[in-house]
Amino acid sequence: MENLDFLNAFKDPKFASKISETIKSLAPEERVKFVHICGTA
Amino acid sequence: MIAGPGCPVCVTPSLVLDEAIELARRGVIVTAFGDLMMVPATETSLYGLKTEGADVRIVYGPHDAVEIAEKNPDREVVFCAVGFETTAPGIASELLRGVPENFSIISAHRLIPPSMQLLMSIGDLQIDGFICPGHVATIIGAHPFREFADAFRMPTVVSGFEPNDVLLTIAMLLKQLKDEDPKCENEYTRLVKEEGNLKAQKIMDEVFQIANAHWRGIGRVPDSGYILKKEFEEYDAEKKYELPVKKSIDIHPGCNCHLVMIGKIYPPECKLFGNVCRPEKPYGPCMVSSEGTCRIYHKYGAHFK
Numbered sequence: 001m002e003n004l005d006f007l008n009a010f011k012d013p014k015f016a017s018k019i020s021e022t023i024k025s026l027a028p029e030e031r032v033k034f035v036h037i038c039g040t041a
Numbered sequence: 042m043i044a045g046p047g048c049p050v051c052v053t054p055s056l057v058l059d060e061a062i063e064l065a066r067r068g069v070i071v072t073a074f075g076d077l078m079m080v081p082a083t084e085t086s087l088y089g090l091k092t093e094g095a096d097v098r099i100v101y102g103p104h105d106a107v108e109i110a111e112k113n114p115d116r117e118v119v120f121c122a123v124g125f126e127t128t129a130p131g132i133a134s135e136l137l138r139g140v141p142e143n144f145s146i147i148s149a150h151r152l153i154p155p156s157m158q159l160l161m162s163i164g165d166l167q168i169d170g171f172i173c174p175g176h177v178a179t180i181i182g183a184h185p186f187r188e189f190a191d192a193f194r195m196p197t198v199v200s201g202f203e204p205n206d207v208l209l210t211i212a213m214l215l216k217q218l219k220d221e222d223p224k225c226e227n228e229y230t231r232l233v234k235e236e237g238n239l240k241a242q243k244i245m246d247e248v249f250q251i252a253n254a255h256w257r258g259i260g261r262v263p264d265s266g267y268i269l270k271k272e273f274e275e276y277d278a279e280k281k282y283e284l285p286v287k288k289s290i291d292i293h294p295g296c297n298c299h300l301v302m303i304g305k306i307y308p309p310e311c312k313l314f315g316n317v318c319r320p321e322k323p324y325g326p327c328m329v330s331s332e333g334t335c336r337i338y339h340k341y342g343a344h345f346k
Binding site (some may be wrong): 010013016019020022023026028029032033034035036037038 | 156167168170173203204207208209211212214215216219268332
């Protein structure tokens with residue numbers, strides 16, 4: 001059920017804009033570097 | 042954001058392709074994922090060889106290759122088994138189910154956590170967080186990634202690949218940084234379990250054993266690859282055909298894929314990017330697959346400026 005709610009949240013067209021606001025609010029002043037381990041197969 | 046080791050096609054050593062090319066020249070039917078076809082080997086590519094008339098076939102998975110072997114009992118068939126922990130269960134499953142004698146594989150599977158350990162050892166990369174691959178974690182579980190938070194105090198999140206997954210993962214990493222509380226979190230809870238897919242792990246353990254492995258552009262990484270166990274050696278193409286050990290060229294002159302793969306430079310910093318090296322005629326392995334870092338930058342790079 002928890003996962004289903006999560007998927008519904010993803011379907012919310014405003015989810016991306018909401019999470020983007022969260023990212024802006026959390027962004028540190030100095031530059032940070034994240035590595036996306038990208039192997040997709 | 043920088044792209045870490047991968048895609049699997051990018052890190053597959055040139056030697057694997059050179060061996061496949063040698064077998065195709067001997068009349069063996071060589072099967073491979075489509076992504077592998079255009080990857081430059083030492084002298085040519087599988088696609089280049091196909092245009093010369095060699096029997097090189099694209100398959101969507103190992104089962105297709107096994108079917109080709111079953112339909113061509115008078116021919117030898119080799120499958121180029123590349124990929125990470127996600128593709129290994131598929132070939133393990135085929136070998137356990139039983140394959141015809143004329144079928145064998147070149148095993149070039151690579152493991153993700155050891156490559157991340159390698160990144161941690163490169164001091165000047167200054168990484169602030171890991172976005173871990175959800176598909177790999179679906180198989181091996183979230184727990185193998187915990188060591189990066191526990192031992193290295195590195196913010197770590199197992200993530201899905203949908204845009205919203207990645208956005209949420211970035212927010213989770215930033216929160217960890219802000220709280221100065223590095224840990225390993227699982228964003229991809231709808232698929233990834235702490236213990237992973239135990240059935241897949243079991244069949245991988247039955248067929249493969251972990252060994253040191255060479256990564257294209259990166260070099261030898263301890264305990265980072267799968268080789269076939271002794272019970273399955275008869276399906277090891279390298280042993281079956283006594284392929285000559287030869288010197289392969291992973292990185293051709295001027296190519297900077299090795300620096301792109303470990304995040305030391307961005308693709309546009311390579312002088313060959315977009316001119317000598319383009320998607321329609323890739324010079325380096327990262328420009329080949331739609332998952333390759335250079336290929337992605339070539340397609341979407343304008344958005345990053």
